[in-house]
Amino acid sequence: MxxxxxxxxxxxxxxxxxxxxxxxxxxxxxxxxxxxxxxxxxxxxxxxxxxxxxxxxxxxxxxxxxxxxxxxxxxxxxxxxxxxxxxxxxxxxxxxxxxxxxxxxxxxxxxxxxxxxxxxxxxxxxxxxxxxxxxxxxxxxxxxxxxxxxxxxxxxxxxxxxxxxxxxxxxxxxxxxxxxxxxxxxxxxxxAALERDGGDDSGGTLSLSELVSNSRTLFASTFLLVFAIVTVVGLYYRGVLTYLPEILNGVPAMDGIAPPGDLMEFSLGDYFYVWLLVAGMAGQYVAGKLTSRVPVARGLAAIFVALGLLAVAFVPVASMGLLPILLFCGVLGFTLFAIEPFYQESVAVYTPAETRGLSYGYTYLGMFGLGAASISVGGLLLNQFSMEAFFLSLAVIAAAGSVLSVVILARGSSASPRVADVVDRND
Structure with missing residues (x-):
């Protein structure tokens, strides 16, 4: 093609x-x-x-x-x-x-x-x-x-x-x-991207023994670390996106500033939150391009370090005024969503193609299922402790992700060859 x-x-x-x-x-x-x-x-x-x-x-x-x-x-x-x-x-x-x-x-x-x-x-x-x-x-x-x-x-x-x-x-x-x-x-x-003859949309059976066998194979490989990384991403992602609108609206710099017009009952903090999501689009695009140039584990480690630093930086930045907060939200949105192409690519790199659906099933069980635990934990920290404690927990989560990424990088092996390495490209 x-x-x-x-x-x-x-x-x-x-x-x-x-x-x-x-x-x-x-x-x-x-x-x-x-x-x-x-x-x-x-x-x-x-x-x-x-x-x-x-x-x-x-x-x-x-x-x-x-x-x-x-x-x-x-x-x-x-x-x-x-x-x-x-x-x-x-x-x-x-x-x-x-x-x-x-x-x-x-x-x-x-x-x-x-x-x-x-x-x-x-x-x-x-x-x-x-x-x-x-x-x-x-x-x-x-x-x-x-x-x-x-x-x-x-x-x-x-x-x-x-x-x-x-x-x-x-x-x-x-x-x-x-x-x-x-x-x-x-x-x-x-x-089309697989070097397989007669490949189609169908796979194997749904027997319990095959589920156990495929799962054992996956978690005996580097995918165990990938699963842990995706769960960590989910913890950070859900914590930030659930509570950041409320936190932004409570920042003193937002007080007394009403949005233009009176049709939508959105505060200025909500507009900053939308800006974060828009900046995330750029992060995903740039990171997606980088996945073909940067080893996936190295990219994950770098982004986790950045997310940790951003978590630590929020409280001091929040006291600096509207422009620093706006810039911070843009950088946070860019970085938070930049990690998505890298962890998605890591599943493709470290799992065999015949269990790719199961692999992504586990991936999003960790991302949206286990990752949702940060909603209750984050609420507890904000209600019983402080905003500083909440962001410190996010920094710890990011640090755990960076350590896991470095472990994968040190292992230097994949569970299956990269699709890009085995297909015959007809450019």
Whole structure:
């Protein structure tokens, strides 16, 4: 296949388009739910605790379902699973649009969480086995996710100004439906980057013995360290993105400064938070390009060191005024999201292709499942101790990640040859 100016051949570009759309849609739905929660608290005569539990019914499967989703990817192939994910998420929001009770909402959100959990193992497995220029596509894939992260809550909050929340849910389902239709029409080879004859979308069986055997093989290799690193990333990521908006809004420099206009009830800290997410897009792009030039473990170690320094720096920077805080948020966003292409690439480097779905299943179990523990720990530190203690814990987490990365770098071996090393490129 002939490569274009960005280094991607036709198959790479087709997979990139398919996965970028799907990734953006996943986070489009994900970040709309907290905006709805504010409306539900005012509409339904139930406790906030019960509504929080109902929302958790959607978010819990999103992380915990990644492992069984990975198994399904290895059996049925990533393309089918991504289509099922897109269709299921869209159907869940259509169902949400017809919900008139908290119980119906609970069913809708649970359906969303179960179907959404499929995406990351499937999408990343597809990129790792079908794309030759993985780093570039991982970068664009991450940027698309950030677009969904930013647009989902913005679109939801904006539409709620003029529409009932049920109607907003129905409108939000439309891009998911269109993405599903596009996915059925997309054409690409999901195993083009592998030196395998007769590769297709299907894998092995789902037997318990094979699960145990494949898992034992994975965790007896360098993947054990990769899994630990991804869990550490999840702890830092969830802690920062969960509490930073509240922390920014509490910084004295933000006091007395109202956002332009009065339609959106966003404070200045919320705008700074959106800027952090936008800067993250640049971080993902740059890091994605670097994954083909910098050894993945070395890149991870460097980014973890930077994240540790940024955690230590927040408290003094927060007392310096608005411009230093704005610059800090840009650097933090760039660095925080720059780590994503590197840990995704590490899974592709240190796992065999035939268990790639299972590998990414474990990866996102660590990222979104185990990593969510920092939400409760971070809340405890902020409520019972101080902001300094919270950011110190993030620095410790980053230090642990850098140590794990150095251990991988010192080992200097991979569990499987890099796809880029075994395929015959026809540039």
């Amino acid at each position: 002939n490569a274009s100016r960005d280094g991607l051949n036709q198959n790479d570009r087709a997979i990139a388009a398919f996965t970028m759309i799907a990734h953006g849609i996943v986070h489009w739905f994900e970040l709309a739910i907290p905006i709805f929660l504010v409306v539900w608290i005012g509409q339904f005569d139930v406790s906030v605790a019960l509504l929080g539990l109902i929302v958790a019914l959607g978010y819990a499967p999103f992380g915990l379902g990644a492992l069984p989703a990975g198994l399904l990817v290895d059996r049925y192939g990533p393309r089918r699973l991504i289509l099922a994910c897109l269709g299921g998420m869209s159907a869940s929001f259509v169902l949400l649009g017809f919900s008139d009770s908290v119980y119906a909402i609970a069913v809708s959100l649970t359906l969303w969480g179960v179907t959404a959990s499929v995406y990351h193992p499937a999408g990343l497995a597809l990129i790792s086995t079908g794309v030759e220029q993985r780093g570039t596509v991982f970068a664009w894939h991450g940027i698309a996710g950030n677009v969904g992260i930013a647009l989902g809550p913005f679109a939801t909050a904006t539409m709620l100004l003029v529409l009932e929340w049920q109607h907003v849910a129905l409108v939000l389902a439309v891009p998911g439906i269109l993405a599903t239709v596009y996915g059925f029409r997309a054409r690409f080879d999901p195993t």
